[in-house]
Amino acid sequence: MTLLPDAKLFIDGELRDATGGATFDVISPWTGEVVGKAADAAPEDVEAAIVAARKAFDETDWGSDENRQNRFELVKKYRELFEQNRERLAQLAIHEAGAAQGAVYRAHVNMALDGWDDYLAVFPKVEWEKDYGEKEAFGAIHKRVGVREPIGVVGAITPWNVPLYVNIGKVVAALLAGCTVILKPAPDTPGMGAIFGELAAQAGFPKGVINVVFGSDPAQAGEMLVTDPRVDLISFTGSTGVGKRIMEKGAATLKRVFLELGGKSAKIVCDDAPNFPMEVAMTMLVFHAGQGCAVQSRLLVPKSRYEEAKQILKGAYMHFGDNWGSAEDPEHIMGPVISKRQMERVKSYIDLGVEEGATLLHGGQIRTDKGGGYFVEPTVFVDVTNDMRIAQEEIFGPVLVVIPYEDDDDAVRIANESNYGLSGGVSSGDHERAMRIAKRVRTGSMSVNNGMCIAGDIPFGGYKASGMGREWGVEGIEEYTDMKMLAWPVGQVEAA
Structure with a gap:
């Protein structure tokens, strides 16, 4: 018995089926039975998502300084739509991820949405411009300023265990930073990814800023994102073994890689x-x-x-x-x-x-x-x-x-x-x-002594084989940016 709505891809502003109409079954961990259907993305669909995200970043003002407040307001509107769909999020957590009801309104939904609110709260603390003062060189005095800019197109590859929490951790931070995003959720939990596309359409995001692709093959779409030079950053949460492969495959394009991996x-x-x-x-x-x-x-x-x-x-x-x-x-x-x-x-x-x-x-x-x-x-x-x-x-x-x-x-x-x-x-x-x-x-x-060391307003990440980079907090937003240094002469050194 199908309980969940079909999970559709979201590419270049449109909810759509996979090329050729292919689908795969979503299996309930509670029953072992089919609980829904999801579009089974073909390579052509992933390619279209990359093209859309690249175009949106390169040819629109999405990531510009002038658009910073507008995208903040749009991300707030997006958050309100998720609030309106809280019960649907709960059902996805139960039927896709196998969450018990007592866990749903903790880590799976409440903590996830609280994390979104934390991102909105810390966003004003991001230092977009930093004054490095003046320095004398070559007979002149030079002013130096660092400006923080979005890194570009982000491939967000997420796991099945707490999918809403991790999806928010990556997608919201990247959007606030000014990046465009291709979200690739795990095949076990495609619906919790698909809803990001559906609500993005309702919120009115520009075409290509948010894209969502998934398929029955857990690696195909991810491999394309990791190896494609048009994708600037991969943010991955999952096993250490897969994280190592992402680092290896991403090295060919010198892609920035953020990895949140396993733990013991x-x-x-x-x-x-x-x-x-x-x-x-x-x-x-x-x-x-x-x-x-x-x-x-x-x-x-x-x-x-x-x-x-x-x-x-x-x-x-x-x-x-x-x-x-x-x-x-x-x-x-x-x-x-x-x-x-x-x-x-x-x-x-x-x-x-x-x-x-x-x-x-x-x-x-x-x-x-x-x-x-x-x-x-x-x-x-x-x-x-x-x-x-x-x-x-x-x-x-x-x-x-x-x-x-x-x-x-x-x-x-x-x-x-x-x-x-x-x-x-x-x-x-x-x-x-x-x-x-x-x-x-x-x-x-x-x-x-049971202090809360994991929350949406502070950075989270690992040492050693547990990964690199930080998610959540100001640092989680800055993970999706690069620092550019600007310098110009402001005067001459007076002769002694």
């Missing part, structure tokens, strides 16, 4: 944490089935309290019980994983953890009793060492690993012995101790 973030709970049981229990990896790049999937606890932590987690997971996996229950925050492929991948890591010698404290099963979709029950491993693959590799599912440490130095060592560096956390009753630990962990964001 550690939460360090110190022995003096003021509410040790709560700090341990709240690390249960259940929200949206653990499908988040910045989730804290490694829990580090002191050896002196390790057995206590095991019992706390055992009780917490038992208490959580079967309160997950219903699309109708507004209290549920965990649903299925996105696809059969992902379900099998997560299960393979669970099996690997057992083979590696870790102790399966809770969960570990595929739950066919939940329905025909892709349900993996909440899972936690203890007796884990940091060299195990389940401790080193991103599982992207509801699987938490718990690792003991000796002292603060050991905790920092374990946290840093990872290819990733996206986020993390530390809890201690001594704020200065927590800060010392946080500053030593090599990661792009760190929550100290």
